[in-house]
Each structure stands twice: as structure tokens, then as C-alpha cells.
Amino acid sequence: MPFTASDIIKIIFAFILPPLGVFLETGCGADLLINIVLTILGWLPGILHALYVIFKH
Structure with missing residues (x-):
């Protein structure tokens, strides 16, 4: 599955x-709430979760 331009933009925003x-990939939902909490706890866990969500969908 090749990356599109929108996927590359989402990855840049994830960093x-x-x-x-995460919001651009899934909208408002549980993934966004989890990512906000992880980003507050530490920037790196937020990035890892965002990349996981983007590559998963």
C-alpha cells in the first residue's frame, strides 16, 4: 500500500x-483522547502512538 500525500502530511504533523x-486520521474519538493523554505525559509516547494509529488505519 503506497503512501499518499495526505499520509505524509499526517506523519509530519505526528512529529x-x-x-x-491522530485527529486528521481518525477524527474525534478514543484514539484522540488516548493520544492527548500520552502527549501530556511525554512527547515521545504521543509520537509513537500517533504513528501507530496512522500506520494502522
Whole structure:
């Protein structure tokens, strides 16, 4: 499955602001809430979760 331009944008946003990358992928939901909590606890867990969500969907 090749990456599209929107996937690349989501990955860039996942590194800059992880909840934004998750929001663009899944919208408002449990994944976004989990990512916000992980980003508050630490930036790296938020990035890892955002990348996981983006690659999973």
C-alpha cells in the first residue's frame, strides 16, 4: 500500500503535534483522547502512538 500525500502530511504533523496527526486520521474519538493523554505525559509516547494509529488505519 503506497503512501499518499495526505499520509505524509499526517506523519509530519505526528512529529510536530501528535494529537493533530491522530485527529486528521481518525477524527474525534478514543484514539484522540488516548493520544492527548500520552502527549501530556511525554512527547515521545504521543509520537509513537500517533504513528501507530496512522500506520494502522
